[in-house]
Amino acid sequence: MALPIIRLIEKRDNPNIALVIRQVLEDLGVPKVGTAYADSALDCMFETYQNPRTAYFVVEKNRVLLGGAGIAPLExxxxxxxxxxxxxxxxxxxxxGIGKQLMEFCIAKAREFKFDQIYLETMEYMVPAQKLYRKSGFDYIEGPIGNTGHFSCPVQMLKDL
Structure with a gap:
């Protein structure tokens, strides 16, 4: 039985990761406006993460994309x-346990890129995700930092590196 692999995104992953992200957001009832659902980058993730100090990882098992995560400078x-x-x-x-592994990849890459902190935004009802973030060292903060355009995400968290 094949184990999942974590690797950097490739151009061929663009349609599949966009589909995965949109489907997950729809399944979770996330608003289509003011969240990642509306991001123009969803259809060109490979190209988006070719910028300096950016990386996006996908998780794949038996050539099926299971999900992904990335880091980029805060907008x-x-x-x-x-x-x-x-x-x-x-x-x-x-x-x-795949989320924990992927989080470790992202944190390691953020350290490699010499960032001081990692920020994230999420929905209040994404409790399992918040549990993973807390276990990974993120703390809740009061209000957003920067302006990601995700005004529908009311939960913000920050981790020191």
Whole structure:
């Protein structure tokens, strides 16, 4: 039985990761406006994460994309903070420890890129995700940092690196 692999996104992953992210957001009832659902980058994730100090990882098992997550400099912010972006998994991939592994990849890459902190935004009802973030060292903060355009995400968290 094949184990899931975590690797950097490739151009061929664009349609599949966009589909995974949109499907997960729809399944979770996330608003289509003011969240990752509306991001123009969803259809060109490979190209988006070719910029300096950015990386997006996908998780794949038996050539099926299970999910992904990435980091990039925090938009509209002058400090040395990156954002954990678009961390989503299909239901079959949840609860298997893959999220913890992927989080470790993202944190290691953020350190390699010499960021001081990692920021994220999420929905209040995404409790399992928040549990993973807390276990990974993120703390809740009061209000957003920068301006990601995700005004429908009321929960913000930050981790020192």
């Amino acid at each position: 509209n912010y002058k400090g040395n903070i990156c954002e954990l972006q678009k961390m989503y998994f299909i239901p079959e991939a949840r609860g298997l």
